[in-house]
Amino acid sequence: MHILLAASAFNSLTQRVHAELRDRGHSVAVELVLPDCHLAEAVDRHRPDLVIAPMLKTAIPREVWSRHVCLVVHPGPVGDRGPSSLDRAIAEGADTWGVTVLQADAEMDAGPVWATADCVLPPVGKSDAYRGEVSDAALTAVLQAVDRFASGTHVPEPQSSGRARPYLRQEERRIDWAHDSTDRVVRTLRAADSQPGVLDDLLGGRWYLHGGHPEDGLRGRPGELLATRAGAICRATADGAVWIPELRARRTPGGPAPVKLPATLALAGRLPALPELPAPPDTGTGAGPRTWSDIRYREDGEAGFLSFSFPGGAMSTEHCRRLLAAYREACSRPTSVLVLGGGRDFFSNGIHLGVIEAAADPAEESWANINAMDDLVEAVLTTTDRLVVAAVGGNAAAGGAMLALAADEVWLRSGAVLNPHYRLMGLHGSEYWTYTLPRRTGTGVAQRLTSEALPVGSEAARRLGLADRTIDCTPQAFADETARLAARLAGWPGSGSRIAGKKARREVDETLRPLASYREAELARMREAFFDPQAPYHALRRAFVRKETPDGTPPHLARPTRGRRTTPAPGQRPGITGPAQSSRACGPAGC
Structure with missing residues (x-):
């Protein structure tokens, strides 16, 4: 049809x-x-x-x-x-x-x-x-x-x-900080987390609050700012507190649409001196007071789990650097399998276009951000002492999709959608995609995916080689399913030889063409786009983050397309052996 x-x-x-x-x-x-x-x-x-x-x-x-x-x-x-x-x-x-x-x-x-x-x-x-x-x-x-x-x-x-029922207006969304409980405030914020946000007064300005997470350990005068953590602010409620990751300024008449930003960045120059509180260690049991952190690490036997969740899947320079530090720390632990991701929502959508747009020099911030992404991907690619699994529970796009491909295996929830391309933002792309994508899909399929710029569903991703396993489960069950499968992989007797084989392959690939060569060639193209004021990237970025209405339907979407049951050519992707060989995961009842 x-x-x-x-x-x-x-x-x-x-x-x-x-x-x-x-x-x-x-x-x-x-x-x-x-x-x-x-x-x-x-x-x-x-x-x-x-x-x-x-x-x-x-x-x-x-x-x-x-x-x-x-x-x-x-x-x-x-x-x-x-x-x-x-x-x-x-x-x-x-x-x-x-x-x-x-x-x-x-x-x-x-x-x-x-x-x-x-x-x-x-x-x-x-x-x-x-x-x-x-x-x-x-x-x-x-x-x-x-x-x-x-x-x-x-x-x-x-x-x-x-x-x-009518449209839910801001009057109905208003938070009464003096009387509303933490649970009520969180529900109000969650009901508007992406759009439209909750309009509120804060530090002499009018802001839309985006995202809300409960905090049980901090108390203060209702409405008072208590602390910061990883770009978020903690604000007291009538009986506790909430973490608010992002803010967006109210639009001025005739002005451009403001950009949604990490809360501390949006409040720069207004924010009083507040303690920066690190998140408590994750015990993995779910016990203890409720709090929030965008990066967590836990272990279960021989498997380590480094989860992260950034609003909208966007990863700023700071996000990338903090995640890289956490990744290096995770790699110092005595595990044989490291699971990266595993959350239920976005895996990653690559560089943070909002932070870039708001920067004093967007070109310089673009450059810093892409290099920080590359540093993170390089760390994954050069991890040769354990198996790395990218657990993609939600959608991933551009550099975020390529971050997943840097892992030894990609486990994709059945409802996730990948957009493994950069063209719609006027970019060539980096994150070592010219190395990772063709080795998984073959050169022809890689070229088609990046040029057609169309979304890829989970089953198509598996057929094409973008994923090694699809996990048919609910979003809420994804973390438990990946934990169960990671434990099986860590306990598989052949994991040691597979790690040795991985190390040998990386050494051969480095001899044929060093990773630094891929990075240098990709970044040369990216630098041209970043530092040329007339490059399409700047207008496309601005239109995207400021929600500007496009002139019409893009031709690649208006053109009728039909799925292709493409099978990657033999030898074009790494061999998958052992317990992760099955293309479809078992259900919650087990294998």
Whole structure:
């Protein structure tokens, strides 16, 4: 079938639907529904068999839905209507939710139902849940609806009841620091963590607060700033405190959209002297008071686990340097397997474009950031005394995807999406990708992936060699699944010989072409883009971080594409042996 995706943005869910439908043999094109977009004309031009709207902020015009079946993905159960469905569910403390695929008609979110799927809502931020449990449910419902449409016999069920609730405005999101408990503040912040944030007064300014994590060990006058940690600020509540990782200034009339930044960076010049509190050691038991850290390390026998979680998956120069220090410390431990990642949300999206945009000299900050990323990737590539596993529970893109490929094995959750390319930001890319990507996929596939710049689903990633294992589990179960598999790998009798073989291969590769040569060639291209004021990178970066509306649908998305079941050529990727050989992990019940 030829399917047109109509979306307000090519966001995470739209990317996943795009990748999964292509993998199932459908021809898929995208039309961004922008202010100047005439959707009816676009639909006539594409002539689709079916229109799907994975994420659409506006109503589909009558002239479109009256002539074509248009399926709208609504992030709420049947009967729930309105633009702030998931926000309200999280703010109100719902622990279960659902997704409805309905047919567009005259009333928004009220059309007949083609498919539904339920999901749990764990205590995480809105964007994390949206990319995780909600995305899983949405994909299940979309695929069921597509199959039902293809059958030609299914009759969707009308909605018998429901309630339309209005947009959740800032007045309803306001935090009462003097009276609101930590749990209430955290729910409020999590319900707005990515967008729109919670508008608040702080240090004489008006700021949008992004992200919220509970803190049980610190106390103070409600609303008072208590400490900092890794760029975040800790603020007292009525009965405890919360960590807030990011802030965004309020937009001034006629001015550009402000950039979301680490809280201490956003408050530079305003922030009083506060203690910088390191995170307590991670015992791995989950016991003890609640607190927050973006980098954690724990051990279980012969396996070490270095987890990290940076807002939006963006890694600034400082993030990279701190993670590199933690990685080196982890490598000093007596383990045979080191798992990098393992969190449920973003693995990494590469350099921090927001921090770069806000820097006094964006070119210099770009250069510092990419070198810090390269230092981290180099450390992974040159680790020859243990096996390194990249556990990718959420999406990864650009340099973040290449960071994962530096590991000996990549374990990918079944719902994750990879974007292994840099072209859309006007960059050649670094992170040693010219070494790691072709050795896994072959040169031809590597060239196609980086030039087509399309999202890759988990099963396609495994087939292409971007992943060695897909783990079919919920986002919440991913850490436990990777821990179980890592313990098996560490206890496998052949691990020692495999580590020795890895070291030998690295020595041969270094003789053929030193890693420094790859880095030098990549960085030469990157430097040209960074330090040329006219290079497209600067305008593309600015448009991305300031959420500027594009002129139209990019040609690579508007062009219909179909998945290719490509198998990497023999010998193009490292041999995978032992207990990690299976391409699909066992479920929670075990192997």
